[in-house]
Amino acid sequence: MIERWNRDQVLALAPDAPSQKAAQGVSSPGKWSGIGVTADALWGECKGSGSKPYRACVDLSEPAYRCSCPSRKFPCKHALGLLLLWSADGVPAADEPADWVAEWLDQRRDRAAKAATRAAATADPAESGPPGGGRRAEQREQRVAAGLSELERWLADQIRQGIAGSRRHDHWDGLAKRLIDAQAPAVAGSVSRLNAVLATEDWPARLLGEYALLHLLSVAHRRLPEMVRASGDGADAPERAGAPHPAAAGLLQRVRERVGFPVTKEEVLAGETVRDVWDVLGRRDEEQDRLIARRVWLRGRATGRPALVLSFAPVGQALDASLVTGTALDADLAFYPGPSPLRALVAARHDAAPAGPAPGSTPERALEEVARALAGDPWVDSWPVVLDGVTPARGSSWQLAGPSGGLALHPSAGTPWRLLAASGGHPLTVAAEWTPRGLRPLTTWDEKGRVIVL
Incomplete structure (x- = not known):
């Protein structure tokens, strides 16, 4: 049951x-x-x-x-x-x-069985047939390279001229359209969302930070061939000439994914899976490019691995609600490739698992984990953490404080009334989403182990 x-x-x-x-x-x-x-x-x-x-x-x-x-x-x-x-x-x-x-x-x-059969057939090279469109793929690579080269020049002009002119909300529209024409949709989406930065008080610093990440991405894509050659020249390089070192392969894949070359679900599900009891820590919905994106955060009890399950739907249509906050599932997850694997798909479900508070760590340990993730993927903008023995406290801003330090809450959290009521001044285990601007609280648990959605 x-x-x-x-x-x-x-x-x-x-x-x-x-x-x-x-x-x-x-x-x-x-x-x-x-x-x-x-x-x-x-x-x-x-x-x-x-x-x-x-x-x-x-x-x-x-x-x-x-x-x-x-x-x-x-x-x-x-x-x-x-x-x-x-x-x-x-x-x-x-x-x-x-x-x-x-x-x-x-x-x-019946529908699930038929879908599994189709997925297996798609993943089987003998069934899927030889890949086609080599010339088309080459043309896209050329368009993307040209679009990102223009992005580099545009960013250099912004720094040379100053960012005062960026206060116009249509400032990035033309650039975003050209990047779409260059078949770099992920970068175009990042550029089009820069409008949101203008609504913050510290917008100049945040805008320069976003520009720096875009520049880093465009330079990394331009240097992909050089990175492949360099990673394959070491003493521990793979035997195949020109193949990237395994440590660099994830970064190369992440750069291409951030540009707009996605990995298909079939490719992900065909790879290795990780079985664990996964606690569903919480979820967040946000509108992106006329779509609602749902982020569901999980964490493995035995492995301690974080995971993110993403789903999308047009505004007004139903989103995937199969992962319920506060529950736990015994499941196999297949992770998308990358230097700090986070996004995953549920490949298989097993028996139901008992729910309860997720294992937590100190704020210091959580920050160390986030630092390792950023070292592998500088474009990480969110990461799930579970903090144990923390209480909401007010300093210069609200934070979750432990015995030896604390982490600030995101400005959008405001006064965390539900968290304050649940705490009553006593330490709690709190699941939250780390972002560069602070923590977004997701869930906590009461003294009986029942989840409280924040």
Whole structure:
């Protein structure tokens, strides 16, 4: 049986605040009939405005949702209300799911099996056939190189002329469009998001920092052939002539990924995997280029490895909600290549794992881990940390303080009221997202080991 989630975990699944409020309005037992829960499924019928009740069910192993209501929100208020009722121990256990629920679960398993078969066929070179488009790939490489060369010149001009003219919000539009034409979409996205820097008080320093990272990326891409040759000339170089040293291969891949040459999911899933019990520390949604990006942070209990699972959806459409904050999953993760591997895909799930506070470390140890990540990948802009024995404290700004030091909170955190209430002046274990501007608190745990979403 999957461990029952608490109220905070359920409400964290809601797509917006109105959905949270509406879900609480349909979470009373009197609204439901035919409810039940098994090891991996939850279902019930909710009284609505029509003559027929709405049928809602949840596959708890993912989770995934289904409801007969016409709502376009996902999960809808009925699925959330049913989960709230379950979290309050208001759903009786059943031996078998209802027929209509069993049919839906069977359909999901069939689709998953077919998808796994297609993925295996794609990953098999014998099935996928020889790669094509060599000339097209060469043309793209030339366009990208020309676009990044223009970016270098543009940055040099900005430093020579001064950054006072950057206060116009359309200052980077032309450059971003030219980088898109040069088929370097990731760099174009980084340039287009520079507008957000102007909203901060210390915008000149932050803008110069962003310019420095863009310059470092463009120079690194220009020197890729030189880096490959240099890394292959050492005494411990691979036997194949021209092959990069393994220590440099991840950095080379990361540079190309930051420019806009992505690694496919099939390539990632075909590589090695890491099995562990992964604590789901929290998530954050943000809008990027007319898409909603969801970051879900995990950390392995045995390996201590951090992981980031990314998903994207157009504004208004459902995002992946299969990783629930505060839960733990026994799973195999496949990591994207890089000098500081962080982004990952869930390759396989195993049995459910008991939830509880994630193992933490001191602020000093956490900073050492972040420093190692930055040494391997200078463009890292966030990293998950779990701090043990810290309390929220107010100095020049709010911070999470331990016995020998503390880490400042991100300005957007404001006054951390929920964290202060949970602490009551006593040390806590807190999961947070490190950023160059400070920590974004994600979750903490109460004295009974129950998660509190911050």
